[in-house]
Amino acid sequence: MxxxxxxxxxxxxxxxxxxxxxxxxxxxxxxxxxxxxxxxxxxxxxxxxxxxxxxxxxxxxxxxxxxxxxxxxxxxxxxxxxxxxxxxxxxxxxxxxxxxxxxxxxxxxxxxxxxxxxxxxxxxxxxxxxxxxxxRLGLMICQMMGYEQRIGAFLLSALIASGNDFVRESQKRPPYVALPLLPSRKLIASVTSSPIEALNEILRMWVRDAVLVHQDGKLWMKTGTLTECWDQLQPFLQMHEQLESALRPAASPAEELKKFG
Incomplete structure (x- = not known):
């Protein structure tokens, strides 16, 4: 993972x-x-x-x-x-x-x-x-990337967040990777600050160009496109440590867990 x-x-x-x-x-x-x-x-x-x-x-x-x-x-x-x-x-x-x-x-x-x-x-x-x-990384991406890049970044992020080892399996990647079960289009549009019409058009284009394929009850995404999305994410991921340093609080574990219940 x-x-x-x-x-x-x-x-x-x-x-x-x-x-x-x-x-x-x-x-x-x-x-x-x-x-x-x-x-x-x-x-x-x-x-x-x-x-x-x-x-x-x-x-x-x-x-x-x-x-x-x-x-x-x-x-x-x-x-x-x-x-x-x-x-x-x-x-x-x-x-x-x-x-x-x-x-x-x-x-x-x-x-x-x-x-x-x-x-x-x-x-x-x-x-x-x-x-x-x-x-905050998500907010920055919404400010600095176009709609198509945002949607690609979200799908790749969902894949990684689901526990898929796509990034680390660079030497043995298949042509397509199965995406996890995703939130609704409406929610994806909301979180990426994309008009639903733009999202639908991008998805239609990707299906037409075989970037996205429906097979065996799953949605599969072309490995080459996911790799491009990963490369586009790199400048943002490199900002992560600086973001953490700027946001670092002084809190005990007890205070931290209170935020989750």
């Missing part, structure tokens, strides 16, 4: 050690597409994604539509219903944009483990910072 590669719009994946602890100690819950995280089952608990994508967004109080949209993929934390009260009192929505397998855990359990494993404490301490840097 490309856990160490942080990509725009998607929460960073956690280390294998922390992920295994949550999977072993957490409570498994299955969500269908559209299910919201609002019940007491999730209140004041960490939400960890095992499969699928969760979305988090602020809600425009006038139009009741999402904005500042980000996603949590496999092996990453998703925010909880309780977090909306603790952060800034702004209305938020957390929901499954694909079928999801998630695990919930009381934060204190992970804190006790982090007291023993100091590397865990450092990772938890920096999680919101790294997530914020990924969100």
């Amino acid at each position: 490309t856990a160490s590669i942080q990509v725009p719009w998607f929460a960073p994946a956690l280390s294998g050690a922390i992920s295994r602890a949550v999977l072993n100690l957490g409570r498994r819950v299955m969500l269908q597409k559209g299910d919201e995280i609002v019940s007491s089952v999730f209140f004041s608990r960490l939400v960890f994604v095992r499969k699928g994508f969760l979305a988090q967004s602020l809600i425009n109080p006038k139009s009741n539509t999402p904005f500042m949209l980000t996603f949590s993929g496999p092996m990453s934390f998703g925010c909880t219903a309780g977090a909306s009260v603790q952060l800034d009192q702004l209305p938020r929505r957390y929901w499954a944009v694909t079928p999801c397998e998630i695990y919930t855990m009381i934060p204190e359990i992970l804190l006790r483990l982090a007291d023993v494993e100091k590397s865990w404490a450092a990772e938890i301490n920096s999680y919101t910072l790294r997530r914020a840097a990924c969100e």
Whole structure:
């Protein structure tokens, strides 16, 4: 898994050690597409994604539509219903944009483990910072790339966030790579600040040019195009460390986990 590669719009994946602890100690819950995280089952608990994508967004109080949209993929934390009260009192929505397998855990359990494993404490301490840097990378891409480049960057980011080793398998890549089950076109257009008409036109063009192929119930993308998208992302990914340095907070693991429940 490309856990160490942080990509725009998607929460960073956690280390294998922390992920295994949550999977072993957490409570498994299955969500269908559209299910919201609002019940007491999730209140004041960490939400960890095992499969699928969760979305988090602020809600425009006038139009009741999402904005500042980000996603949590496999092996990453998703925010909880309780977090909306603790952060800034702004209305938020957390929901499954694909079928999801998630695990919930009381934060204190992970804190006790982090007291023993100091590397865990450092990772938890920096999680919101790294997530914020990924969100800002997405904003920069929306400002500096054209629509087609943005859509390509999003599809590649979703592929990496799903746990695909595309980037590291440079010597044995097949002609096409299967994309994960994706959010709706409407959400992709929203997160990439692209008009839905432009998105639809780009997708039609890619299908016509065999950049995208539907086969065996999956959507496949041409490896050469994904490689071009990766090359275009490099200047933004190189900014990541500078973003983290500029955003670095002074917070304890306990304070950090409060942001997730």
